[in-house]
Amino acid sequence: MSQLSLFVKSGFVKAPLANGIGRYVPQCQRMTLKFCLGWGNSRGVRDFIQHDLIEFVKQNPGTVMYLKPRRHRSPVLVAEYLNGGREWFSLNDMTREEVYKWVDLYRTKAGYPDMHFKNYQHSDIPSIQGYWTPFTNKPADRNMLEFPQNSLNTPLNLKPSTSEIISKLYGEPQEQRSSR
Amino acid sequence: MIHSLRRAVLAIVPVSPYGSRMLASFAVGAQSREGVPHHEGRLQQRISGAGTSVFVVPHRNVSQYERKYREVMNARRKKEMFVNPERFAKPFPRYSFVDWNYKSELYAFGKRLSEEFDDALLREALTDQSYINKERTKQEELGIDTTLLEIRNNQELSELGAQLAREVLSRFFQKELPLFPEEGHTALVKFLTSQQTLTEMASNLGFRDIILCEEYPPSDETYTRSFLAVIGALQKSSGNERAEKFVIDFLASLLCGKDINEIWNIDRPWHMMVELAKQKGVYPVEPRIIREAGRNTIHAVYVVGVYDKDKQLIGKGIGETLDIAQEMAARDVLKQFFNTKEPMPPFEFQSANIPYKLVPHVRNIHK
Incomplete structure (x- = not known):
């Protein structure tokens, strides 16, 4: 999902009301399956209702499932969430297995609109080290120093000079012999 | 919303010669569809993308063809509002829809919170006095004897x-x-x-649709009363132990991620610290400047430490003036005394009873 999209919001992962810390509350409060009793594009939904629905509802007693047959319309899933969110999803021409997967997905959503996650983890309080000051993370031995200190006056990224490198490799330069 | 946006015809200042007009109109379309409340400052944001940078400035001009169209639409809407005012009384209550079964909703409500409620008590807990008044008036209009109406409110x-x-909460703390x-x-x-x-809490636990009251959405008072009444109903249905668990799981867990030292506002921290230090036997305490930088500038910073009678550092605070730094140091010492210094260990929530399994649907982002 593109981060630069103007239509899809971006944000961070969040859970409503510290969900799961005390106990977990499933967020999908009700689902409505709208389908046609006759048309073929509702076939998968009808099969789902016939074979899987009772078991699904028994496993998820916190979600109220409404069935709404309506003539000559394509099948639709409407899921409503505790935070007031509402999701509409078309189940047109889907098989029984596909319907099961999508219904199960909408059961587990939290009701927030789909967004591009800036990060897959999030912390409300990212820092525990307190306010920053110019003295934060300064080495403690500086307390005892007397300033000005020559060792602290030189730049940290100062590279050794060529003569220092040579002297390190070949030892101290010997006394120059007198020329012929 | 869309109406007020259309009034603002946009002047576009393109930074890049290509595609800037397109980008700005897209952005405005997106805002109007999402229903973001419109005010002048909202539009003046900088929209950037695909190497283009655009400033959108609102104007009050209306083009000629736009004006005719809007006059017609306004007239139609006014007429419709006069003829059929209920159509505009949004939002529609969910319980007014065809697919609505109050009994199932109450059953699912209990199951969702993983609690067993007595049905009559739960109904009572969700019944506001305004609903009873409404029902009584309705029955009186129909000529029914209202003395037989036995509904109890949640007071x-x-x-x-x-x-x-x-x-429960005070015992927990x-x-x-x-x-x-x-x-504290x-x-x-x-x-x-x-x-x-x-x-x-209540509006995020699905109370909005199942509270029986006259107004919709329910007012804050109604939400509060109903939520507390549900706790009372739980105590009557399942006993003290379940009710205590409920309170701690739902209310105390809200403190997660919050700083409890900020919830309790201490008026005079230095005085309180001195009194506590006397009780603990570390008095006299003394504030001292540990570090400072930029005195008499706008970026001044002071670090003040508090030393006890053994000249041991027991807390330090940072501030832009000496007074503030000293007060912050006192607060720091108080946190030490109260054992509420960050990072705190988490509370022990009673979370043994979790019948639901959380099924994660996380895509593999590295694929």
């Missing part, structure tokens, strides 16, 4: 629930924060049982 249950919540003073416990309990907190 009694909410009082019971409020008392229970306060008791006495257990978890034994060194925190009584006043009271402040925390007051925060967790405040109308704002309980309204947020």
Whole structure:
């Protein structure tokens, strides 16, 4: 999902009301399956209702499932969430297995609109080290120093000079012999 | 919303010669569809993308063809509002829809919170007095004897629930924060049982549609009363133990991620610190400047440390003036005394009973 999209919001992962810390509350409060009793594009939904629905509802007693047959319309899933969110999803021409997967997905959503996650983890309080000051993370031995200190006056990224490198490799330069 | 946006015809200042007009109109379309409340500052944001940068400035001009169209639409809407005012009374209550079964909703409500409620008590807990008044008026109009109408409102249950919540929470804090003073416990309990907190709680637990009251959406008072009444109903249905668990799981867990030292506002921290130091036998305490930089500038910073009678550092604070730094140092010492210094260990929530399994649907992002 593109981060630069103007239509899809971006944000961070969040859970409503510290969900799961005390106990977990499933967020999908009700689902409505709208389908046609006759048309073929509702076939998968009808099969789902016939074979899987009772078991699904028994496993998820916190979600109220409404069935709404309506003539000559394509099948639709409407899921409503505790935070007031509402999701509409078309189940047109889907098989029984596909319907099961999508219904199960909408059961587990939290009701927030789909967004591009800036990060897959999030912390409300990212820092525990307190306010920053110019003295934060300064080495403690500086307390005892007397300033000005020559060792602290030189730049940290100062590279050794060529003569220092040579002297390190070949030892101290010997006394120059007198020329012929 | 869309109407007010259309009034603002946009002047576009392109930074890049290509595609800027397109980008700005897309952005405005997106805002209007999402229903973001419109004000002048909102539009003046900088929209950037695909190497283009655009400033959108609102104008009050209306083009000629736009004006005719809007006059017609306004006239139509005014007429419709006069003829059929209910159509505009949004939002529609969910219970007014065809697919609505109150009994199932109540059953699912209990299951969702993983609690067993007595059906009659739960109904009572969710019944506001305004609903009873409405029903009574309706029956009187139809000529039915209203003395037979036996509906109880949630006033009694909410009082019971409020008392229970306060008791349970204060006991919980006495257990978890034994060194925190009584006043602080009271402040925390007051925060967790405040109308704002309980309204947020109730409106995020699906109370909105199942509360029986006249107004929709329910007011903050109704939300609060109903939530407390549900606690009372739980106590009557399943006993004290379940009710206590409920209060701690739902209310105390809200403190996760919050700084409890900020919830309780201490007026004079230095005075309180001195008194506590006397009790602990570390008096006299002395503030000293540990570090400072930029005195007499706008970026001045002071670090003040507090030393006890053995000249040991017991806390330090940072501030832009000496007074503020000293006060912050006192607060730091108080946190040490109360054992509420960050990072704190988490509270022990009673979370043994979780019948639901959380099924993660996380894509593999590295694929």
